[in-house]
Amino acid sequence: MNLYGxxxxxxxxxxxxxxxxxxLLNQTLLVAKTAAKKYNIHVHYALKAxxxxxxxxxxxxxxxxxxxxxxxxxxxxxxxxxxxxxILMAGVGKSDQEIAYALDANIxxxxxxxxxxxxxxxxxxSSKKLIAPIALRINPDVASFTHQYITTGTExxxxxxxxxxxxxxxxYIQEQPSLNLIGLHFxxxxxxxxxSVFDALCEQVNKINKWFINQGIQLxxxxxGGGLSIDYxxxxxxxxxNFDAHFSRLRNGLxxxxxxxxxVELGRSIVxxxxxxxxxxxxxxxxxxxxxxxLDAGMTELIRPALYQAFHHIExxxxxxxxxxxxxxxxxxxxxxxxxxxGKDISLPLSERGDILxxxxxxxxxxxxxxxxxxxxxxxxxxxxxxxxxx
Ligand SMILES: *Cc1c(COP(=O)(O)O)cnc(C)c1O
Numbered sequence: 001m002n003l004y005g006x007x008x009x010x011x012x013x014x015x016x017x018x019x020x021x022x023x024l025l026n027q028t029l030l031v032a033k034t035a036a037k038k039y040n041i042h043v044h045y046a047l048k049a050x051x052x053x054x055x056x057x058x059x060x061x062x063x064x065x066x067x068x069x070x071x072x073x074x075x076x077x078x079x080x081x082x083x084x085x086x087i088l089m090a091g092v093g094k095s096d097q098e099i100a101y102a103l104d105a106n107i108x109x110x111x112x113x114x115x116x117x118x119x120x121x122x123x124x125x126s127s128k129k130l131i132a133p134i135a136l137r138i139n140p141d142v143a144s145f146t147h148q149y150i151t152t153g154t155e156x157x158x159x160x161x162x163x164x165x166x167x168x169x170x171x172y173i174q175e176q177p178s179l180n181l182i183g184l185h186f187x188x189x190x191x192x193x194x195x196s197v198f199d200a201l202c203e204q205v206n207k208i209n210k211w212f213i214n215q216g217i218q219l220x221x222x223x224x225g226g227g228l229s230i231d232y233x234x235x236x237x238x239x240x241x242n243f244d245a246h247f248s249r250l251r252n253g254l255x256x257x258x259x260x261x262x263x264v265e266l267g268r269s270i271v272x273x274x275x276x277x278x279x280x281x282x283x284x285x286x287x288x289x290x291x292x293x294x295l296d297a298g299m300t301e302l303i304r305p306a307l308y309q310a311f312h313h314i315e316x317x318x319x320x321x322x323x324x325x326x327x328x329x330x331x332x333x334x335x336x337x338x339x340x341x342x343g344k345d346i347s348l349p350l351s352e353r354g355d356i357l358x359x360x361x362x363x364x365x366x367x368x369x370x371x372x373x374x375x376x377x378x379x380x381x382x383x384x385x386x387x388x389x390x391x
Contacts, residue, residue, distance in 0.1 A: 275363025298333020
């Protein structure tokens with residue numbers, strides 16, 4: 001037995017490689033779409049999580065929009081077939097060229113993060129005789145209790161406009177004929193596993209929305225960002241994120257009127273589980289206390305463990321006998337950095353040089369963050385669908 005019933009083929013492919021399971025992506029998209037429909041939530045896919053064409057094709061076919069964080073991402077979204085009225089742009093540091101490009105492309109909304117940015121957008125839009133559709137990304141000062149490098153919604157994070165600055169910002173917008181405020185935007189972190197964080201966020205959003213309504217402004221779009229977590233510990237049992245619970249939480253937690261839409265921007269929860277990094281054991285090495293497995297994939301292919309101490313489930317590609325005694329290994333890559341470690345105390349069957357391991361849940365922020373450090377070549381990409389390898 002093996003992971004996908006495809007062992008023979010998968011064993012002969014040159015490692016390291018990324019393997020995307022399009023069947024799982026299809027199932028995930030169906031579950032997400034069904035839940036979105038049930039709770040009337042508008043989904044935008046955060047392109048930065050993974051922008052491979054076969055994945056984007058399926059996401060577009062599902063009817064989701066795109067959340068982009070750079071000019072080239074907008075370009076990619078348009079080329080891939082997302083329609084411009086479903087494309088949003090976020091980002092704390094949009095360049096003048098990116099803003100001009102976004103305005104020319106006539107995308108649905110620019111989510112703005114500071115007064116200075118609003119001034120730049122107003123100037124560029126007015127020089128083009130255009131009206132920029134904007135939302136305010138507000139920093140709601142809600143702790144997301146995720147890793148400190150992926151929290152984005154507390155007072156000291158670089159993201160968003162502080163609640164205390166809203167009065168000044170709103171006054172500025174109202175004086176600018178080239179700015180059209182259409183929404184509020186919140187994104188407080190990624191891989192948020194404590195769901196009560198979203199309850200706290202809803203409460204803050206309700207207060208902020210009420211403040212706007214008291215100013216006589218009812219904004220049509222309330223964008224709650226991404227952050228829905230996936231199960232890195234047990235990707236086999238929980239291969240699909242709980243979209244229904246998340247959307248229900250937002251729908252029930254937000255006190256908004258009928259004309260206000262709830263938008264979300266999901267990245268990880270859409271593509272995280274469908275990607276795997278497949279790697280061969282190059283060497284085994286023992287110190288007094290630790291037994292290392294040295295793989296041919298490293299932080300150049302998947303930087304999440306080195307960057308945010310992220311955990312990824314690791315298992316052998318071929319499981320010959322479930323009852324094999326398990327050993328504890330420290331699984332590392334070949335790169336000249338000690339942070340190039342995929343996991344410590346990883347329980348695996350007795351493993352040898354030449355065995356192939358699968359690092360699971362690598363579909364989001366995996367391949368897209370890979371680098372050529374040490375002049376390494378990028379890993380090859382393979383796709384499987386209908387239980388077949390697509391070649
Ligand atoms: C990265 C990002 C997302 C996606 O977050 P996930 O946790 O992957 O769902 C959504 N919105 C914004 C503004 C982002 O920067």
